[in-house]
Amino acid sequence: MNQDVSEFSSFRDPSGFLFKSEGILFRQINNSYKDDYEHLMSSGLYDDLIKQGLMVLHEEVLYISAPQPSTAYKIIKPQEVDFISYPYEWCLLQFRGAALTTLRIAKLALDHGMILKDASAYNIQFHRGRWCLIDTLSFERYEEGKPWVAYKQFCQHFLAPMAIMAYKDIRLGLMSRLFIDGIPLDVASKLMPFHSKFRFGLLTHLYLHARSQKRYADKAVSEDMKSGKFNQQSMLKLFESLRQTVKSLNTKLDGTEWANYYESTNYSEKAFEEKKAIVESFIDLVKPNTVWDLGANIGEFSRIASKKGIYTIAFDIDPGAVAKNYIQVRQDRDMYQLPLIMDLTNPSPALGWAHQERKALVERGPVDMVLALALIHHLAISNNLPFEKIAKFLEKICKYLIIEFIPKSDSQVAKLLKSREDIFNDYNIISFESVFAQCFEILKKHAIPGSGRIVYLMRIK
């Protein structure tokens, strides 16, 4: 049987690991985790987590042989999530949802005599319209008196990046890319403005926490520290304090570049509705299962697909647009759309040990269909990317492509050319079609009346 453990990041966990067998995801639970697993299942915690939509379901299976039989206790088959996103692709509001959900899970676990031992932001995913835990082995039995083992991780993975985004710049969510185990608290402390020290939560969980880490860096935990000084009440207060701190961070959207795009754009309501109808007819023709909308802005076109129950990722470079879209997704209870921050000219790379812990964007594809609407001029003109490069990249990540060509006469292109010399002699419809025809077969072509723009449906060759 073909078993593959190589693509997963769970290799650090002594409790068990993920593997794929014939393309299906399984998790081996090791003997060392047996008692904790049995407590999770028998204490009612698992049932409550599932009932409240806080963790992915799993079933125990007997038909798969363990990849490492000498350490194996059980094999489970967890429900797979549609798409794994990473914290450096989330807007601040998404961070907030993931952090509050993590604290809620921690509190629920404590009610059942367990502690959330792993508060990694990578274990929380936005799945079917809500945040949930994807690592079944994140709990251990609670020992009264012992502080929270995942406190440091929670502060590094959630609080530090969120505070920096809220206090310094919303785009610094990207820092989570640099520090794979969360932003070190001493780094975060140095970046934060002085006045943030007057917030009790930040003062304690970031600044004093960092100082304490530094002071005790070379000292081991003594017996004394686990002998009852930190009782269950203290633990609940700690969770509550973290919750208040997370909630106190300002998530207001300010006027970012694209968040007002649809309000400030010049093309008419009619042309916009026309474009939606064309895109919808192309989607209906192909009936994809998965869509990536590149340059989705606030998700106006992503929603056409997600409303049909097609799982859609709405990528945009602008955290403000992603936040707006995320609010809309939550309000609509849209279970099929995930808005994410992505700079297509520098997409998420493969990260971590041997480049295997976090996947690059392209490794998380290919997808059935890509939407590239009002995008080509940004890539070709703002970023000097030749059509060949754009076509080759899109060919790699999708089977079908809906792409809009925007001529130089369009006011949006004119705007881009205003501040620079026009060196783009090949930016015209003839060369666009001939270059894309090398990688794609053009199936349909539809002009948007009154705009000079053309929407194409293509299939890879």
Place this chain on the structure above:
Amino acid sequence: MNSNIFFRPLLYLDPGTGSFIIQILLAGLLGIGVAVKVYWKKIVSFFKGNKEDSNLDRLDEIDEYGGDPKISNVDG
């Protein structure tokens, strides 16, 4: 075997120690901190009125209390 890595004495450089100690130090303080915060909020909202972002409240409610029973992680 002790499976808890934080209590293994062989970890000669334990970055978790400081994170443990701060929690013990905070244990007493936190109760006061949370209580003060609640009162402070009441005082502030008395003078400023309640200007909370209702969109945000709704989102938080789903994440914190599972506001919407219609959504679940069960397929279908």
